[in-house]
Amino acid sequence: MPDDRxxxxxxxxxxIDHRFPIVANQGYVPPxxxxxxxxxxxxxxxxxxxxxxxxxxxxxxxxxLADVLPRLGAGWVGVTQIPNDHPDAEIAKLAALGVxxxxxxxxxxxxxxxxxxxxxxxxxxxxxxxxxEIYADAAALAPHLGKLARLPQLSVDHLGMxxxxxxxxxxxxxxxxxxxxxxxxxxxxxxxxxxxRIARADPGALVFGTDMPSTRAKRPFAPTDIDLVDKTLxxxxxxxxxxxxxxxxYRISGL
Numbered sequence: 261m262p263d264d265r266x267x268x269x270x271x272x273x274x275x276i277d278h279r280f281p282i283v284a285n286q287g288y289v290p291p292x293x294x295x296x297x298x299x300x301x302x303x304x305x306x307x308x309x310x311x312x313x314x315x316x317x318x319x320x321x322x323x324x325l326a327d328v329l330p331r332l333g334a335g336w337v338g339v340t341q342i343p344n345d346h347p348d349a350e351i352a353k354l355a356a357l358g359v360x361x362x363x364x365x366x367x368x369x370x371x372x373x374x375x376x377x378x379x380x381x382x383x384x385x386x387x388x389x390x391x392x393e394i395y396a397d398a399a400a401l402a403p404h405l406g407k408l409a410r411l412p413q414l415s416v417d418h419l420g421m422x423x424x425x426x427x428x429x430x431x432x433x434x435x436x437x438x439x440x441x442x443x444x445x446x447x448x449x450x451x452x453x454x455x456x457r458i459a460r461a462d463p464g465a466l467v468f469g470t471d472m473p474s475t476r477a478k479r480p481f482a483p484t485d486i487d488l489v490d491k492t493l494x495x496x497x498x499x500x501x502x503x504x505x506x507x508x509x510y511r512i513s514g515l
Contacts (some may be wrong), residue, residue, distance in 0.1 A: 268308030268486070269335075269506040270302060272417065272442040272469030276317075280324035285316040293473040295328055305483060309335030310512055313393075316365050317474065320346075322354060329358040337510050339363050339393055343379050348387045352513060355388035360510045361415070366396035374404040378411060385412040391509065393417060393440075398425025401432070409435035415467070415509065418443035419454050426454055433461045438509050441489060441501055442469040445479030452492045459497050464491075467506040 276282070276293040302310070312328055314321075318341070325338045338359040342351070362376050362384045381392035391413035394401070398420030401408060405428065408414055415438040420429035426449065429439060439458050444451050458465050468489055474480035488496045507515065 262270070266306045267308050268306045268310075268468065268502045268503075269510075269512075270307045270470050270472075271506040271509070272313050272440050273298060273302070273310055273472045273476065274315050275312055275324065275328050276315070276475075277324050277327070280327065281319070281321040282317050283319045283321075285455075287412075287434055288317065288476065290315070290317050291476045295331060298472060302470065304359070305470070305486065307470070309507075309512065311337050311339050311469070311513055312362070313339040314341045314363055316367075317475075321499040324375060325354075325359065326357060335512060335515050337361075337512065341365070342380070342384075344376055346380075351384055351387045351390075355390070357389070359388075361391050361393050363393045363395065366400065374407055378407050381411050381414075389511065391415060391438075397401070397421045398429040398432070401425070402428045405431055408432060409437075413509075414438070415440060418446055418471070419449065419451065419458075421447060421449075423449040423454075424456065430457060430461055433458060433465045434461075437465070438467055438505070439464045439465050440469055443471040443474070443477060443481075444485050444488070445474060445477040445481065446471075452488060455489065455492045459493055463497055463500055464508070466497075466501040467509055468501045469506075 273300055275295050276290050278292050284493060320341055320343055329338055339361040340359050341363050384390040392411055393415045395417040399422055417440045470481045472481050489501055
């Protein structure tokens with residue numbers, strides 16, 4: 261096993277198994293990326309735990325998570341998408357399965373309003389301790405900073421996507437928001453400078469993930485993305501992003 265400094269928690273990856281429902285999103289149906297394929301690519305990188313994130317193409321299906329999480333075991337959790345009226349009892353069942361967060365895809369998801377996000381995120385936290393994860397251009401969140409900053413815990417995907425969104429993202433970080441250092445091949449920004457500014461604002465904010473299999477990204481994940489985080493942040497801050505920060509966010513102990 262890699263030493264502790266090089267063990268990685270993959271805070272953002274997708275498992276795409278066509279045995280379970282897949283929904284065409286904006287005409288897109290992703291190719292298969294089953295668990296065995298993911299692990300064959302992730303383990304050599306030092307990945308020993310992580311978060312399986314529901315994509316837009318999985319909509320509100322939970323059956324694939326019910327299959328994959330027990331197969332992965334300790335240290336692995338789920339991030340799911342649910343409708344606004346999902347019953348509390350079903351949220352509790354998902355938490356028992358290993359789900360730790362609810363995701364809102366403002367690029368391709370079914371979001372009516374930020375008020376809906378806040379209401380569902382707050383209820384999920386009250387019922388199961390889940391935090392909320394948002395996939396959006398952070399610049400679009402500017403009008404909603406007050407509401408989002410009051411959530412019990414928020415995480416923003418893919419460094420907030422754009423250079424224009426970075427000031428908004430940093431305001432959210434100041435209120436305790438976490439930021440996924442993921443999807444570098446999707447971004448319209450200087451990634452290294454964004455990493456530096458976020459880590460300077462809060463050393464506990466960044467959580468690294470591979471974003472594999474990088475569906476629809478201009479450039480898929482590459483191992484050099486790990487090297488970029490290491491080189492930019494230095495060993496101590498990189499270790500936090502690779503390991504201790506995501507373990508704290510996803511409430512994982514004993515690894």
